[in-house]
Amino acid sequence: MAFLELLILLLCPVVLCHWRWSCRRRHRSSPPTNWPLVGMVPGLVRNAHLVHDFVTEILKESGGTFEFKGPWFANMDMLVTADPANIHHILSKNSSNYNKGHDFKQIFDILGDGIFNAEAKVWEAQRKVTMSLMNHSKFKTLLERATWQKVEKGLIPVFDHFSKLGDLVDLQELFERFTFDCVSIFVLGHDPGCLSVALPHLPCEKAFADAEEALLHRHVLPLSCWKLLKWLQIGKEKKLSMAWESLDEFLYQCISKHEEEEAASKSKAEKVEDEGFVLLTEYLKAYKENFTIPSDTKKFLRDTSLSLMAAGRDTVSAALCWFFWLIVVNPSAEIKILEEIKANVHVKDDEKWWFFSVEESRKLVYLHAALCESLRLFPPIALQHKSPVQPDILPSGHRVHPKTKTLISFYSVGRLETIWGKDCLEFKPERWITEQGRIRNEPSYKFPVFNTGPRTCLGKDMTFVQMKIVAATIICNYQIQLAEGHPVTPKDSIVLHMKHGFKVRINKRTSV
Numbered sequence: 043m044a045f046l047e048l049l050i051l052l053l054c055p056v057v058l059c060h061w062r063w064s065c066r067r068r069h070r071s072s073p074p075t076n077w078p079l080v081g082m083v084p085g086l087v088r089n090a091h092l093v094h095d096f097v098t099e100i101l102k103e104s105g106g107t108f109e110f111k112g113p114w115f116a117n118m119d120m121l122v123t124a125d126p127a128n129i130h131h132i133l134s135k136n137s138s139n140y141n142k143g144h145d146f147k148q149i150f151d152i153l154g155d156g157i158f159n160a161e162a163k164v165w166e167a168q169r170k171v172t173m174s175l176m177n178h179s180k181f182k183t184l185l186e187r188a189t190w191q192k193v194e195k196g197l198i199p200v201f202d203h204f205s206k207l208g209d210l211v212d213l214q215e216l217f218e219r220f221t222f223d224c225v226s227i228f229v230l231g232h233d234p235g236c237l238s239v240a241l242p243h244l245p246c247e248k249a250f251a252d253a254e255e256a257l258l259h260r261h262v263l264p265l266s267c268w269k270l271l272k273w274l275q276i277g278k279e280k281k282l283s284m285a286w287e288s289l290d291e292f293l294y295q296c297i298s299k300h301e302e303e304e305a306a307s308k309s310k311a312e313k314v315e316d317e318g319f320v321l322l323t324e325y326l327k328a329y330k331e332n333f334t335i336p337s338d339t340k341k342f343l344r345d346t347s348l349s350l351m352a353a354g355r356d357t358v359s360a361a362l363c364w365f366f367w368l369i370v371v372n373p374s375a376e377i378k379i380l381e382e383i384k385a386n387v388h389v390k391d392d393e394k395w396w397f398f399s400v401e402e403s404r405k406l407v408y409l410h411a412a413l414c415e416s417l418r419l420f421p422p423i424a425l426q427h428k429s430p431v432q433p434d435i436l437p438s439g440h441r442v443h444p445k446t447k448t449l450i451s452f453y454s455v456g457r458l459e460t461i462w463g464k465d466c467l468e469f470k471p472e473r474w475i476t477e478q479g480r481i482r483n484e485p486s487y488k489f490p491v492f493n494t495g496p497r498t499c500l501g502k503d504m505t506f507v508q509m510k511i512v513a514a515t516i517i518c519n520y521q522i523q524l525a526e527g528h529p530v531t532p533k534d535s536i537v538l539h540m541k542h543g544f545k546v547r548i549n550k551r552t553s554v
Contacts, residue, residue, distance in 0.1 A: 073100050073108065081111040081118070086262060093262075093534050094424055097122060098454040106458060107438045116264035120447040124454035126461060127437035130487040132428055132448065134495035140428040145447065149260040149427075152253055152286050154341065156349030167333045168346070169500070171325055176500050180319035181228075185504055186400055188227045189511050192220060196237035197512070201520055203239045205548045210525050213366065214544040215241075217359040217512075222247045224508070225354040229347050230296045231320035246292035249285035250356050254535045256282035261427065261449070293344050297322070322347050353501060356537040357422035358508055363544050364420035365413060365513060368469045370524050370546075375412055375471060376517060382408045383514050403510045410481055411474035413509055414489075418456040419469065421491045424538045426450040452490050453538065461488060523547040 074085020089096035100108050106125035112118020123129070132140050147159050157168040175181055197220055204211045219236035227233050236247050256278040260268050272279040304323065322343060329335060336342045369376045386405040387398045428450070433443045442448055459466050462473075474482050486494035492502045499505075516522070524530075525545040533541040 073104060076111045079114060081113050083113060090534065092531065094453045094532050094538070097451050098457050101451065101454045102458060105438070106460065107436070107440055109440065113264065116267070117445060118264055119445070120449055121440055121442055122449045122451055123436070123438070124451045124458055125438050126455070126485070126487045129450055129455070129490055129494065131437050132450065133490070133493065133497070134487065136434065137495045139431050139434055140448070141431060142427070142429070145265065145429065146427050148265065149257060152282065153349055153352070154345030156345040158349050167329070171328045171332070173500050174328060175321060175324055176504065178319070181321065184228060184319045185507060189224055189508050192224050192237065193511060193515050196220060196223060197515065198519070200237060200239055201516070201548050205520060205550045208547065210545050210547060212543040213522065213546050214359070214363045214540050217362045218356070219247065220512070221355045221359040225351045228354065229321045229350045231300060231323070232296050245288040249288040250352065251535070251539065252281040253285040254356065254537045255533070257536045258534055289348060290344065293347055294340065297340055297343050297347070321350065354504070356539070358505055360422040360538050361417060361505070362509060362512055363540055364538070365416040365509070366516070366522055367524070367530055367544060368416050368419070369412070369517070370522050372469050375469065379409050379412060379517055382406055383518055387514070398514070400507055403507065406510060406514065407475060407479060407481060408471060409510060409513060410506065411471035413506065413513070414474045415469055415471045417491045418462070418489060420532070420538055421452040421456065422538055424451070424453040424536065426452065426493070450490070455488070455490060519551055521549045521551055523549060
């Protein structure tokens with residue numbers, strides 16, 4: 043049966059060719075035709091290379107919510123929404139009826155039993171421990187110190203190197219290396235040294251991108267189809283398996299090494315009380331004090347660390363990429379940010395200018411607004427997947443049942459006129475600033491970048507601290523020039539990377 047399903051899907055392009063020939067006069071963004079047998083899959087195949095924009099156009103024409111019909115045999119029916127009322131209902135008001143669902147855990151099997159896959163009491167326990175640690179003063183100190191150290195010893199030397207060469211460089215790759223190093227330090231207490239002038243090749247660092255691309259495809263392929271591809275070890279499923287292996291090798295090595303260091307330190311009578319904060323170590327201690335650790339402790343630590351690293355690595359790097367692209371194409375915003383930094387960040391003569399405190403960063407209102415505006419247009423996590431436990435009726439009037447995949451398009455939310463006005467596609471940081479010169483707080487169901495309801499992102503403050511440090515450092519020290527003719531489009535991935543990278547030239551700024 044699985045072979046038959048795969049064969050039918052492979053024949054979709056044939057149906058598509060006929061459809062395009064017979065429907066040339068139709069508007070390009072019209073909802074896809076619901077064909078006999080294969081449903082709306084041909085339309086999805088046709089627009090697979092720009093799936094996020096395709097979904098956005100359909101939602102615009104459908105009032106913010108659209109029912110996608112899959113092949114009759116494949117259990118692929120989906121309800122896609124960007125309606126704030128539906129988002130509030132699903133993620134907050136009636137969140138107890140919407141869990142990840144069995145399909146979600148199968149799709150994201152690489153994450154194991156970490157916080158993203160966990161449900162009910164297990165999720166509550168993991169969230170409680172994670173929240174307490176991220177609010178710990180030692181973690182906040184580690185975050186600020188480690189980020190500045192990586193800027194000084196990694197980012198600045200690499201930027202200086204490429205500015206002297208004058209060669210093109212992929213800024214997306216540099217940001218991914220930067221955030222991978224940072225999150226490894228935060229979670230594992232280990233700096234893999236990805237960001238250096240030599241740009242060393244580390245399979246574990248590249249594994250995230252391969253995994254995320256495969257995970258998006260699992261959302262649009264029938265379960266039996268992608269499981270067959272996984273069994274055959276071909277295509278994106280093969281890449282996912284290789285990524286899984288690379289990540290496991292890296293994580294288990296770090297966990298074992300840290301366990302050895304912990305055992306060695308305990309044997310010393312003169313152990314120092316304040317010898318450093320490692321999130322994974324403190325997580326294990328806190329969890330043991332309040333909850334029962336699974337029998338396979340190493341797998342528990344592996345799943346925990348991978349979830350935390352996935353949350354902090356690609357989301358921040360993707361956000362920085364889109365922010366700098368928007369700054370490059372909107373130079374007036376860059377000038378305002380530069381002037382704000384000069385007016386509000388005061389550095390002593392004997393210090394390097396780029397060091398400023400978290401307290402000082404809070405004065406950078408326009409920079410914060412520009413980051414929010416970038417996140418609105420290009421949310422790092424493009425969609426959210428939920429499944430109702432019991433049948434439900436959404437505020438939009440659409441009915442959903444346990445077999446219906448419910449997808450929330452965060453990407454589309456920021457691009458609908460009904461939510462953000464006719465200028466929704468414009469980059470306007472000013473929309474985030476009140477008349478009193480403060481940051482405007484929008485409802486999370488209107489700006490769901492950090493999720494909303496019980497599963498609101500715990501790393502929101504951490505994300506803004508890191509992004510402000512990196513953004514201010516680069517803007518004051520360098521000018522970014524986009525490579526001529528370089529295409530910039532979103533990648534078809536769970537995390538909204540740039541499809542072709544972010545090729546730029548880095549020029550040293552002559553004056554601040």
